[in-house]
Amino acid sequence: MIEKLGFxxxxxxxxxxxxxxxxxxxxxxxxxxxVVFLAFITALGGGALRDTMIGYLPPRxxxxxxxxxxxxxxxxxxxxxxLRHHESYHANKEKLDHINNWFDAVGLASFxxxxxxxxxxxxxxxxxxxxxxxxxxxxxGGGVLRDVLxxxxxxxxxxxxxxxxSLAGAVLYYMLLRLGMPGVLGAVLCMALIVALRFFxxxxxxNMPHAEP
Amino acid sequence: MIEKLGFxxxxxxxxxxxxxxxxxxxxxxxxxxxVVFLAFITALGGGALRDTMIGYLPPRxxxxxxxxxxxxxxxxxxxxxxLRHHESYHANKEKLDHINNWFDAVGLASFxxxxxxxxxxxxxxxxxxxxxxxxxxxxxGGGVLRDVLxxxxxxxxxxxxxxxxSLAGAVLYYMLLRLGMPGVLGAVLCMALIVALRFFxxxxxxNMPHAEP
Amino acid sequence: MIEKLGFxxxxxxxxxxxxxxxxxxxxxxxxxxxVVFLAFITALGGGALRDTMIGYLPPRxxxxxxxxxxxxxxxxxxxxxxLRHHESYHANKEKLDHINNWFDAVGLASFxxxxxxxxxxxxxxxxxxxxxxxxxxxxxGGGVLRDVLxxxxxxxxxxxxxxxxSLAGAVLYYMLLRLGMPGVLGAVLCMALIVALRFFxxxxxxNMPHAEP
Numbered sequence: 001m002i003e004k005l006g007f008x009x010x011x012x013x014x015x016x017x018x019x020x021x022x023x024x025x026x027x028x029x030x031x032x033x034x035v036v037f038l039a040f041i042t043a044l045g046g047g048a049l050r051d052t053m054i055g056y057l058p059p060r061x062x063x064x065x066x067x068x069x070x071x072x073x074x075x076x077x078x079x080x081x082x083l084r085h086h087e088s089y090h091a092n093k094e095k096l097d098h099i100n101n102w103f104d105a106v107g108l109a110s111f112x113x114x115x116x117x118x119x120x121x122x123x124x125x126x127x128x129x130x131x132x133x134x135x136x137x138x139x140x141g142g143g144v145l146r147d148v149l150x151x152x153x154x155x156x157x158x159x160x161x162x163x164x165x166s167l168a169g170a171v172l173y174y175m176l177l178r179l180g181m182p183g184v185l186g187a188v189l190c191m192a193l194i195v196a197l198r199f200f201x202x203x204x205x206x207n208m209p210h211a212e213p
Numbered sequence: 214m215i216e217k218l219g220f221x222x223x224x225x226x227x228x229x230x231x232x233x234x235x236x237x238x239x240x241x242x243x244x245x246x247x248v249v250f251l252a253f254i255t256a257l258g259g260g261a262l263r264d265t266m267i268g269y270l271p272p273r274x275x276x277x278x279x280x281x282x283x284x285x286x287x288x289x290x291x292x293x294x295x296l297r298h299h300e301s302y303h304a305n306k307e308k309l310d311h312i313n314n315w316f317d318a319v320g321l322a323s324f325x326x327x328x329x330x331x332x333x334x335x336x337x338x339x340x341x342x343x344x345x346x347x348x349x350x351x352x353x354g355g356g357v358l359r360d361v362l363x364x365x366x367x368x369x370x371x372x373x374x375x376x377x378x379s380l381a382g383a384v385l386y387y388m389l390l391r392l393g394m395p396g397v398l399g400a401v402l403c404m405a406l407i408v409a410l411r412f413f414x415x416x417x418x419x420n421m422p423h424a425e426p
Numbered sequence: 427m428i429e430k431l432g433f434x435x436x437x438x439x440x441x442x443x444x445x446x447x448x449x450x451x452x453x454x455x456x457x458x459x460x461v462v463f464l465a466f467i468t469a470l471g472g473g474a475l476r477d478t479m480i481g482y483l484p485p486r487x488x489x490x491x492x493x494x495x496x497x498x499x500x501x502x503x504x505x506x507x508x509l510r511h512h513e514s515y516h517a518n519k520e521k522l523d524h525i526n527n528w529f530d531a532v533g534l535a536s537f538x539x540x541x542x543x544x545x546x547x548x549x550x551x552x553x554x555x556x557x558x559x560x561x562x563x564x565x566x567g568g569g570v571l572r573d574v575l576x577x578x579x580x581x582x583x584x585x586x587x588x589x590x591x592s593l594a595g596a597v598l599y600y601m602l603l604r605l606g607m608p609g610v611l612g613a614v615l616c617m618a619l620i621v622a623l624r625f626f627x628x629x630x631x632x633n634m635p636h637a638e639p
Contacts, residue, residue, distance in 0.1 A: 025370070031421035033377050034370035048266075053474075055483035057268035058336065062343045083422060123484065130488045144575070149357070151366050153577050157451070157460035164459050208457035209509060238583070244634035246590050247583035261479075270481035271549065275556045296635060362570070364579050 005183045006117030009110040010047055010060075011070050016107035017043040017142050018074035023100045026082050026089075028150050039075035041149060043107075046141030050115050050134050054122040101202060104143070109194035112139035112166045113187045116173050128174055135170030136163065139194075161206055165197035218396045219330030222323040223260055223273075224283050229320035230256040230355050231287035236313045239295050239302075241363050251359060252288035256320075257281075259354030263328050263347045267335040317356070318411040322404035325352035325379045329386050330396065341387055348383030349376065352407075374419055378410035431609045432543030435536040436473055436486075437496050442533035443469040443568050444500035449526045452508050452515075454576050465501035467575060469533075470494075472567030476541050476560050480548040530569070531624040535617035538565035538592045542599050543609065554600055561596030562589065565620075587632055591623035 021042025025035040044061040051059035061067045082089045089096070115138025119131040140156055140163050147154040156163040169190045176186035200206065234255025238248040257274040264272030274280045295302045302309070328351025332344040353369055353376050360367040369376040386403035390396065413419065447468025451461040470487040477485035487493045508515045515522070541564025545557040566582055566589050573580040582589040595616045602612035626632065 028366070028370070029423060030370045031423050033374075033421050037376060038370060052265060052478060053484050053488060055268070055481070058266045058343055058347070062266060062346050063340060065342065068342065068346075127489060129491065129494065130484055133488050133494075134484070148361055148574055149367055149370065151364065151577065153454070154575055157454070157456045157464060157575065161459075163463060208459050210455060210457050241579070241583070242636060243583045244636050246587075246634050250589060251583060265478060268481070271479045271556055271560070275479060275559050276553060278555065281555065281559075361574055362580055362583065364577065 002117045002177075002183050003121035005187060006114045006121060007066075009117065009187060010114035011066060013107045013110035013114055013138075014043040014047075014067060014070045015074045016103045016110065017046075018071045019078050020100050020103040020107060021142070021146055022075045022078040022082075023096060023103075024146060024150065026079065032079060035079050036072060036075050038146060038149065040071050042142045042146040043071040043075075044142065045145035046111055046115070046138045046143075047118075049141040050119065050138045053134060053137065054119055054130075056118075056122055101198075105195045105198040106191075108139050108143075108162070108166055108198065109169060109191035111142070112136065112169045112194060113173055113190055115139060116170055116177075117183065117187075120177070125174070125177065128178075132167070132170045132174050135173070136167050139163075139166035139170070161197050161201040161208070164208070165194045165201070168197065169194040215330045215390075215396050216334035218400060219327045219334060220279075222330065222400060223327035224279060226320045226323035226327055226351075227256040227260075227280060227283045228287045229316045229323065230259075231284045232291050233313050233316040233320060234355070234359055235288045235291040235295075236309060236316075237359060237363065239292065245292060248292050249285060249288050251362065253284050254362060255355045255359040256284040256288075257355065258358040259324055259328070259351045259356075260331075262354040263332065263351045266347060266350065267332055267343075269331075269335055314411075314415060318408045319404075321352050321356075321375070321379055321411065322382060322407035324355070325349065325382045325407060326386055326400045326403055328352060329383055329390075330400075333390070338387070338390065341391075345380070345383045345387050348386070349380050352376075352379035352383070374410050374414040374421070377421070378407045378414070381410065382407040428543045428603075428609050429547035431613060432540045432547060433492075435543065435613060436540035437492060439533045439536035439540055439564075440469040440473075440493060440496045441500045442529045442536065443472075444497045445504050446526050446529040446533060447568070447572055448501045448504040448508075449522060449529075450572060450576065452505065458505060461505050462498060462501050464572060464575065466497050468568045468572040469497040469501075470568065471571040472537050472541070472564045472569075473544075475567040476545065476564045479560060479563065480545055480556075482544075482548055527624075527628060531621045532617075534565050534569075534588070534592055534624065535595065535620035537568070538562065538595045538620060539599055539613045539616055540564060542596050542603075543613075546603070551600070551603065554604075558593070558596045558600050561599070562593050565589075565592035565596070587623050587627040587634070590634070591620045591627070594623065595620040 018039040021039040022035055025038035030038055044067060048059040048061050112135045116131045116135035119134040123130055125131060144154045172193055173186050173190035176189065231252045234252035235248055238251035243251055257280060261272040261274050325348045329344045329348035332347040336343055338344060357367045382403045385406055386399050389399035389402065444465040447465040448461055451464035456464055470493060474485040474487050538561045542557045542561035545560040549556055551557060570580045598619055599612050599616035602615065
């Protein structure tokens with residue numbers, strides 16, 4: 001049951017992250033293959049890291065057509081839109097960043113929940129540390145790999161409540177499950193928390209303290 | 214049988230990638246250890262990723278002297294040539310790039326076939342997705358790690374038919390094996406396809422479409 | 427026994443690397459979460475790589491509170507000092523680099539020994555290649571990941587006897603263990619060698635040969 005919920009939410013995360021990864025790749029002037037490749041890394045990298053860490057080998061992306069097809073279809077759709085309407089696509093940078101931000105937040109939220117679910121399916125839910133940390137890894141992993149591959153310092157290192165939102169969501173979700181709440185309800189609450197944290201952090205420019213003045 | 218073929222081709226890939234990785238490291242002004250280290254990453258990184266993904270742990274590079282010695286010998290030979298003849302070595306940049314390109318293509322081709330072979334040896338050949346994707350990972354993995362470590366955006370993201378050549382070769386090779394063709398013959402055809410794709414892509418500046426005008 | 431020694435030394439390495447990673451993160455203007463995240467990567471990344479390579483899954487960092495707490499406490503302490511005394515903290519750049527260098531050397535030394543120990547605990551000590559190479563991976567892995575994430579070319583590629591010190595220490599330690607020396611004594615000798623190599627390499631600007639004039 002928890003594995004099925006994790007699977008569905010991972011597909012939601014893959015679709016969102018494929019859109020967001022494609023938009024970054026287009027901005028970085030990747031070619032068609034590079035766009036799909038970067039979308040794959042963004043969409044499938046976090047789950048691959050988690051599967052490796054829990055010893056689920058080969059990771060799902062290497063055995064699941066659902067994963068590969070979801071990432072490919074969503075990435076190619078965005079790429080074709082950008083290719084056909086490239087003037088209007090590139091005309092409105094700010095709006096694009098805004099859209100990207102939403103897909104990114106939904107991806108972060110679904111991946112976090114999916115990561116907790118699939119880790120619990122593999123190692124049980126006795127020890128809180130493992131599913132919470134691997135929820136975080138699933139949530140932020142793909143974005144970090146995308147940033148590393150495009151030579152950007154990962155945004156989670158310096159900007160707004162990003163990884164912290166994922167971590168808070170993972171902790172909340174794990175606690176709700178332990179309290180006996182049904183997985184679907186807990187997942188909705190946890191995803192709402194993560195998306196809300198990201199939304200308010202962006203809107204009100206919340207930042208964590210920096211040591212440099 | 215398929216594992217033995219994979220082993221031999223992986224050694225060919227390691228030798229080629231060690232040469233190519235060493236030439237990049239020299240250009241990046243690494244010291245002697247850095248050169249060998251970067252050659253190791255380039256030559257052994259793709260196979261280590263694949264072995265990790267199929268749960269062949271510890272990966273072969275940590276247990277096989279053949280892997281380590283091949284990488285070390287080919288890397289040190291190139292480094293010593295560059296050290297002794299550094300004026301003539303650095304005089305002819307274009308020719309060096311050309312040589313590097315060939316080693317890179319041979320490495321890509323042998324690693325792709327080796328990746329398919331060693332994955333089939335581990336998980337069987339029922340499901341096409343796993344050996345094909347891990348052929349690609351083995352083919353491009355070391356180069357991506359080398360690029361990431363030297364702060365270069367991985368070339369496969371923006372330049373000419375590179376990962377696509379590896380993917381096409383992996384698909385062809387898997388299909389030939391399924392059709393019952395002997396491994397060695399299939400490997401020769403697949404490697405010829407990959408090297409030819411790389412050669413023509415470089416010669417005629419084939420590129421995939423970009424979304425930016 | 428060897429596993430217990432490895433555990434204790436890994437904690438020493440985690441504490442040292444957390445301090446060093448935090449200092450780098452502050453310099454890179456990360457926020458509070460980014461600082462702790464980068465300290466985690468530096469302090470826990472090498473061990474996570476090693477555990478993955480030996481098939482110890484999930485890696486210790488995902489199951490051990492001792493690992494997580496050590497990294498968090500040492501990182502937050504340094505961050506709070508830098509936050510409270512930020513004028514005097516940033517006034518003396520050279521002294522900070524000097525302190526960082528020492529923590530880095532102690533981390534390199536303890537991680538190398540811990541890596542050899544924990545690999546032997548997992549795969550035995552028959553084959554020298556595996557524990558020696560995984561001692562090196564444990565020693566340098568966290569620093570390489572930290573450098574990659576902050577967009578710096580890993581220092582081990584071009585600067586002074588760094589990875590070589592770790593490798594020499596791992597070889598010495600393995601040999602002493604094979605000769606029957608008690609682990610603790612061997613560990614002290616090996617760590618002294620690594621720290622001394624780093625100290626003299628920094629003091630006398632030892633460098634390996636470069637191929638560029």
